[in-house]
Amino acid sequence: MSKPRWRPRVTVAAVIEQDGRYLLVEENTADGLRLNTPAGHLEPGESPQDGAVREALEETARVFTPSALLGVYLAASPDAQGQPTTWLRITYCGTAGEPQPGRALDAGIVRTLWLTPEGLRASQARHRSPLVLRCVEDHLRGQRFGLDAVQAHASALGLK
Numbered sequence: 001m002s003k004p005r006w007r008p009r010v011t012v013a014a015v016i017e018q019d020g021r022y023l024l025v026e027e028n029t030a031d032g033l034r035l036n037t038p039a040g041h042l043e044p045g046e047s048p049q050d051g052a053v054r055e056a057l058e059e060t061a062r063v064f065t066p067s068a069l070l071g072v073y074l075a076a077s078p079d080a081q082g083q084p085t086t087w088l089r090i091t092y093c094g095t096a097g098e099p100q101p102g103r104a105l106d107a108g109i110v111r112t113l114w115l116t117p118e119g120l121r122a123s124q125a126r127h128r129s130p131l132v133l134r135c136v137e138d139h140l141r142g143q144r145f146g147l148d149a150v151q152a153h154a155s156a157l158g159l160k
Contacts, residue, residue, distance in 0.1 A: 006086070008085075008088040009085055009086070010088050010089075010090070011040060011090070012039065012048050012049075012051035012055055012090050012091070013037050013038065013055070013089055013091040014053075014056040014064045014091070014092055014093070014096075015037055015091060015092070015093040016037075016056070016064060016093070018095070021114035022114065022139075023037070023060060023112060024036065024120075024132075025037075025059045025105075027108050028110060033126070034127065035115075035123055035127050035132065037135060037136075038056040038059040038060050038064070039055055039089070039129075040055040040059070040106075045156075046152075047152035048092075049152075052066060052091075053065075056096060058105075058106040059105060060096065060112045061100045062097050062098065064094055065094045066093070066147060067095065067144075068147060069144070069146065069147060071145070073087075073089045074088055075087050077129060091131075092147075093144070099112075117140060120136055
């Protein structure tokens with residue numbers, strides 16, 4: 001009997017810093033209210049960068065403009081149904097505009113908030129993923145890669 005093929009789930013995330021604070025979302029999960037950077041599943045036909053822009057808009061009502069790839073991360077934690085899951089997170093950093101008036105936040109998002117690095121560290125028990133703090137710490141250390149480090153072939157975008 002062959003083992004099933006291992007398939008990590010791909011997510012995209014945005015790390016947005018302004019005046020020494022980081023933009024987070026507070027969201028309802030099966031484990032209660034959790035904190036996360038704007039993040040979500042990569043959808044078919046979109047590039048990782050486009051996915052991060054879309055997720056940030058859906059979860060914060062702000063237009064995210066990526067300036068760099070922060071990193072590619074692998075972590076394991078249960079999915080929404082409690083099943084053991086491996087996540088591959090492609091994280092970008094950049095800036096975000098003001099909230100778009102009248103734009104609703106994505107289902108499950110309770111609010112957005114800005115936290116200092118100290119506030120993030122103090123709230124670690126409420127983080128949705130162990131990657132929330134790791135990504136912010138990498139950002140604080142100045143880790144950056146060019147946006148062209150992640151390429152989406154036309155075949156993945158539905159363009160032949």
